Amino acid sequence: MDKEQLVQDLTRLVEEIDKLPLEQEELQRMHALVNDIEDHIEGRPAEGSQEVVDAVDQMISTFETDHPSLTGIARRIMNALSSMGV
DSSP, X not given: OOHHHHHHHHHHHHHHHHHSOOOHHHHHHHHHHHHHHHHHHTTOOSSOHHHXXXXXXXXXXXXXXXXXXXXXXXXXXXXXXXXXXX
16 A cells, blocks of 8 residues: 555544544544554654554454444554554
């Protein structure tokens, strides 16, 4: 996946996150995760790679049953990060 496609997937992920009935704290945590992913893409990670991968994996586990669109996007992002060596 090229960087442009990854950025588009991140935009779609944010749109899906914003549709979820989440508490404000959880919503902020999800947006922080997207920011961490963006930092990794740009080569300036604030978090360790494993923490980001674990957080995306947790997001997939949490939402896979009720929100398949979100988890599909998250899986593509996870695969892209993996191919980037994250």
